[in-house]
């Protein structure tokens with residue numbers, strides 16, 4: 521936590537008003553209320569008649585890397601992709617908001633969100649997931665897919681895990697991918713794994729999700745990333761405790777791209793080149809899955 525707090529202080533958004541009295545609904549709501557414009561209206565009917573379905577190219581994210589003018593190819597109808605960058609930069613400074621209980625599916629509740637992990641050098645998971653998600657969005661937008669992000673910046677709080685699932689559901693997403701990196705302290709633990717809901721609680725979580733998980737696993741392997749040697753099996757891990765997956769009514773998986781606490785893997789996770797490789801593999805998998 522100390523490391524996270526230190527890392528957090530280095531990030532611009534973390535010093536934003538901690539407003540102890542400013543409860544989570546305000547911050548979470550700010551995210552949610554800004555999200556719907558893109559989250560629930562994947563194909564906003566722009567008054568600019570004739571313009572092809574815009575894919576929300578970073579409305580106002582000055583710090584968005586790799587988002588320069590995505591090509592506006594014809595969007596593929598019905599193929600909305602929701603990307604869910606894990607955690608958020610404001611989480612660490614807002615424990616009250618983050619620790620509140622929210623529905624987690626399967627009759628359970630769970631904390632709204634967590635701070636996420638970091639490399640030993642202090643590079644945070646939330647920054648990683650944000651950067652990779654923007655890169656994936658750029659790649660998919662260039663292919664003509666409509667892409668919705670579950671959060672709009674890397675400085676806010678949340679949204680909560682149940683809302684992250686809700687965004688995918690309301691967008692009627694053809695595929696949802698949650699992007700994370702792990703923080704195992706087990707010596708030698710490294711590699712990626714793809715978590716999927718198991719046992720499934722609806723039809724989307726059955727065969728479609730299994731195929732999405734396998735497609736993503738295969739793309740990561742093809743890109744040269746090793747499967748995790750400390751969790752799951754052959755790069756896959758069926759889970760019943762992840763709210764964002766439990767509550768999804770669309771095909772949704774969560775990829776832990778690597779272990780941030782492993783020194784070798786941390787260097788890949790921390791480099792722009794490494795993040796582009798992860799993004800390319802994830803975008804390739806989603807495009808392959810959607811066909």
Ligand SMILES: [Zn+2]
Nearest residue numbers: 606636700701
């Ligand atoms: Zn995470």
